[in-house]
Structure formats: structure tokens, C-alpha cells
Amino acid sequence: MSKTIGFLLAGVAGGVLSGLFGIGGGTVLIPIFGLLLAFDQHKAQGTSLVALIPPTGLLAVIAYAKSGYVSWLAGILLVPGLFVGGIIGAKIAKRMEPRRMRQVFAVLMFLLGAWEAMGAFRH
Amino acid sequence: MSLAIVSIVILIGLCAGIMVGLLGIGGGIVLVPALVYLLHMDQHMAQGTSLFVLLPPIGLGALLEYRKKGDVDFRAGILCAVGMLVGGYLGGRIAVPMSSDHLKELFGAFLMLSALLLWSKASKKPVPAQPATFEGGS
Numbered sequence: 449m450s451k452t453i454g455f456l457l458a459g460v461a462g463g464v465l466s467g468l469f470g471i472g473g474g475t476v477l478i479p480i481f482g483l484l485l486a487f488d489q490h491k492a493q494g495t496s497l498v499a500l501i502p503p504t505g506l507l508a509v510i511a512y513a514k515s516g517y518v519s520w521l522a523g524i525l526l527v528p529g530l531f532v533g534g535i536i537g538a539k540i541a542k543r544m545e546p547r548r549m550r551q552v553f554a555v556l557m558f559l560l561g562a563w564e565a566m567g568a569f570r571h
Numbered sequence: 572m573s574l575a576i577v578s579i580v581i582l583i584g585l586c587a588g589i590m591v592g593l594l595g596i597g598g599g600i601v602l603v604p605a606l607v608y609l610l611h612m613d614q615h616m617a618q619g620t621s622l623f624v625l626l627p628p629i630g631l632g633a634l635l636e637y638r639k640k641g642d643v644d645f646r647a648g649i650l651c652a653v654g655m656l657v658g659g660y661l662g663g664r665i666a667v668p669m670s671s672d673h674l675k676e677l678f679g680a681f682l683m684l685s686a687l688l689l690w691s692k693a694s695k696k697p698v699p700a701q702p703a704t705f706e707g708g709s
Contacts (some may be wrong), residue, residue, distance in 0.1 A: 465681065491644060510660075561685075
């Protein structure tokens with residue numbers, strides 16, 4: 449029971465950040481699974497993908513769309529590449545060792561974060 | 572939209588998709604910066620578009636690959652999805668009134684912080700090889 453509540457709360461936390469930052473939420477779920485719930489990195493990533501299958505961001509999209517913050521055409525064009533790329537990436541992931549994967553993940557996020565922050569400060 | 576832009580958009584999708592499979596994420600952390608810097612969208616537009624892109628089950632193919640090795644906890648995933656639906660709405664309501672630059676700073680800070688947490692975990696000795704299992708429930 450406490451685990452059930454833990455998973456639900458992890459979802460709410462992931463959802464708030466998802467809506468706030470326009471991301472899928474995996475970025476939040478994976479650290480929660482890995483660091484708080486002691487999943488190994490592959491299992492954390494696989495489970496995060498389950499949470500991302502239903503259209504969990506629907507209500508968030510509506511909130512953005514109301515203010516005109518959605519580019520529908522670009523959005524639709526991104527979907528096929530994402531789907532195919534997803535399969536390619538998963539095949540690569542299966543061959544990697546979990547600790548190495550967590551490091552790849554951390555480095556990538558740090559670089560993207562630094563890139564975003566720099567962009568904001570240059571304004 | 573010109574053909575060049577269309578091809579760029581499709582390529583962005585493919586690159587972000589590889590990250591989806593490789594890292595088990597939705598792709599938004601890659602999409603948002605790519606839309607801002609390569610397509611010159613403002614931060615809100617990039618985030619809204621990213622959320623829209625993530626509505627279809629783009630990670631399904633990737634998920635099936637993980638499942639082949641049993642690296643999936645469906646119960647945990649489904650419970651999280653329920654929480655995320657509600658949380659996503661709250662987050663969207665918070666983000667929309669913010670200024671684009673503030674939002675961008677916050678996004679960058681959030682990514683760097685998560686990265687540091689994960690890195691510290693990855694640098695420690697690996698936990699005993701036995702992966703945690705949560706299927707039993709309690």
C-alpha cells in the first residue's frame with residue numbers, strides 16, 4: 449500500500465515538472481525510481497517508458513494550447529522520427545552496463561541544462 | 572514551412588527518439604532545447620509543442636525492447652501515469668503565466684541538478700547485482 453502511494457506521488461511530482469517544463473516526465477521519474485525506490489538503471493528507464501505511454505500530458509497540453517503555445521505542425525512532424533529513434537536507442541541501451549548508462553544520462557542532462565541556462569542569461 | 576525546415580524537424584525527431592530509447596525518457600528534455608535553438612521558438616512555444624508531441628505513445632517501440640529483457644515494472648509505471656496526468660495540469664498552469672526567460676533558467680537549473688544527483692549515484696559502488704523487485708506489492 450505504501451508503495452502504491454509512493455508510485456502515485458512519484459507520478460504527481462513527475463507530472464508537475466512535466467507540465468512546468470514541457471518534458472515527458474521521464475527525467476523526473478528515472479531519478480525517483482533509481483535513487484528513492486532503488487530500481488537499477490535499466491529497470492528505472494523501462495518503467496519510466498510505461499508511464500509515458502498513456503497521454504499523461506493531455507491536460508498540460510490543453511493548458512498551453514489555451515494560450516496559443518503549441519506549434520501543431522512541427523509537433524506532428526516530430527512524431528515519426530521519435531518513434532523510430534526510440535527503437536534504435538533502446539537497442540543500444542540493452543548492450544550497455546547500468547552504471548555506464550546512468551553516467552551517460554547524467555552527462556547529457558547536465559549539458560542540456562547548462563545550454564538552456566546559458567541561453568537565458570545571454571538575453 | 573519550407574522543405575529544409577521540414578527535414579530539420581524530422582531529423583530532430585529522430586535524434587530525440589534515440590534518446591527516448593537510450594535513456595527511457597519522453598524526449599522533452601532534448602526536444603525543448605532543439606526547438607528553441609534550431610527552430611527559434613520561444614520557451615513557452617517549445618514546451619507546449621514538446622508536450623503535444625509526447626501525447627502519442629512514441630516510446631512504445633522502445634518499451635517493447637526493454638520488456639524483452641524484463642527491465643519493466645508495469646505496476647509502478649501505471650500508477651505513475653495516473654499521478655502524472657494530474658500533476659501535468661498543475662505544472663502547465665504554473666508555467667503559462669511565467670516569463671519565457673525565467674522558465675528557461677528554471678528548466679536549465681532543474682536539468683543540471685538532476686544530472687548532479689544521478690552522477691553522484693552512478694559514481695558510488697554499484698548496489699549488489701540483484702535488481703530490486705516491486706511486483707509483490709504489500
